[in-house]
Amino acid sequence: MSTQTNSIDIDRNIGNFFYNIAPTRDAGVGLTEKTIDYIVDAKREPEWLREFRKNAYRVFNSKPLPTHWAGNELKEIDFDVIRYYLASGETAKRTWEEVPEDIKRTFERLGIPESERKFLAGVEAQFDSEAVYSNIKKAVADQGVIFMGSTDALKERPELFRKWFGKVIPTADNKFSALNSAVFSGGSFIYVPPGVKVKHPLQAYFRINAENFGQFERTLIIADEGSEVMYMEGCTAPKFTTATLHSAVVELIALPGAKIQYITVQNWAPNVFNLVTKRGLAMEEAEIKWIDCNIGSRLTMKYPGVVLKGRKSRGEVISIALASDGQHQDTGAKMVHGADETTSNIVSKSISIGKGRATYRGLVHVPKHLKGCKNNTECDALLINSSSRTDTYPAITVRGTGNATQHEASVSQISAEQIFYMQQRGLSEGQAMSLAVNGFVNDLVRQFPMEYSVELKRLIDLEMEGSVG
């Protein structure tokens, strides 16, 4: 284990800095129809989108905050003080040299250009509301792969975009998908042509720089027949005294035989409300896998899902959540079986530290008329302190006789004797905790690409450091 305190002190604040950048476009504070007009005009969007957004705004207003089943923390969000659109430029640049100096410096500090050189097939970097940089390696683009910001995709590939946009997650899915549909900006658009297997991951990095701001990216990934793609997203924001809102909508479409892997590692500052809707549609023999790691934020509500629409399609959610003091990770998965011989797998591990709270919410639905469907659900919770909390709400509906489900749940604690044992070998109490927690999630961490699993281990070490005593 390479856990020197030196590097840790720098890493602890890896996302916690910001530059004073005056945006050239600012929709102002609060949300009204005028905010939407401002966004549509600033982005020079078509009229159908203005109508789409305004309808979504009405849906957003008509839906109550889901405090009846989710946390009361949601009431802390003041929608009237948030800024909904902030941008500095019009289109994403193709080279880092063209990106404005302070913004470029931000991403350099986060190590994005370096990772791009090392192992990525393409990178998109979003700063507040818009992508500032977007580039795909020539060899990948030459295969017909499209990777650009959603703002650019709307202009350059309107038919393709509109065909699938909002089809997996309708506006009225929930209050926050409606909010996103009303004010979305940024996010990635990916199209992989039939049979093309993108060898290296495509990555997007979402950075919030401004205070009192809401980031509402919209990502749409379409993997055409028999294609394969891996997408990774990372997110950070500086630690402000006021709440920041991040509410994305991500839609994946895996056409017959396609494979999509979507990997998230987020390390939000503890004042961020992260309310995200993510869902994929898997056609015949297609496979969608969400690998999701939630660290940080004030409250995260996120339940990646797969609609298994085609025969023999497969859906998987692998998730790790780490809830520290003052944080609530309300995460889980949704698997909706819609065809015969579909299989789904959910493996969720959560760690609650101090007064942190982790909630697993799962929904698995297999209707009566289907045959040969399988679901496996495993959720394991680890409680670090006696004040830590975990809740599990698995809702599994499997009807019919030809379907099988398996559900396992466990709650464990790191015992004082384990810590003593490790301390006797020379590890400090914090290092011992950290090692035990890393061991708990180890089998899941191994599913992340190398670069991310190293980062993940480091983040866990950081979170554990302050948890003992």
Place this chain on the structure above:
Amino acid sequence: MSSIVIQDLHVSVAEKEIIRGLSLEFSKGEVHAVMGPNGSGKSTLAKVMAGHPDYQVTEGDILMDGESILEMEPDERSRKGLFMAFQYPMEIPGVSNANFLRAAMQARLPEGEELDAIEFYQRLHEKMDLLDIRREFTARSVNEGFSGGEKKRNEILQLAMLEPAFAVLDETDSGLDIDALKVVANGVNKIRGPEIGILLITHYQRLLNYIIPDFVHVMSEGRIVRSGGKELALELESKGYDWLKERKGEPVGAN
């Protein structure tokens, strides 16, 4: 001479006094055996030396090379050179033996210095060969699903890797069949030498057939009641622990 000195030690667990005025000294290069019946306080002695938080020292001191270790955290004692082989080694799911040892060795390096991975594995393989442990072992989770013998062998491997100045082996022989016992004893014999002082805590004499101690101490009711050479163990074996009760009240010696 580098040594551990235990002076008039009194130890309580949950208000109950278990060790009642124990004195003992052992030096580098020596192997001492502490024998005693169940409930005599043997394991308490091991745990209190290692700094287990449940054990309160109410009187006396433990000095390592002249310095009291009582105020030190368990990990600090470890890094200063005190090792304890556990009677019941803990399982750490998901953490491989190799990673665990790396973390333990990394913790001994000065801040900013990184353990050399190649040297580490060379050394690990060397020690594993010495103890007749197969290579697959490194990737298995610490003690998870291990047999009793494997767990004890793992303790000895950790001992061999960390090269402490002093090692306390708490009933390392318990739960082992004769073959496993020989393997473990063989490992300890390979490690013993002028650079390490060993305190073997055991209930049974049989371990001492394979690890010949320099000194034997007999513990009863929280004290050392008799000390002598290796022949004391044999005497104890033939006469049983009841023999001690008759001799109570005689002068107590800490070699």
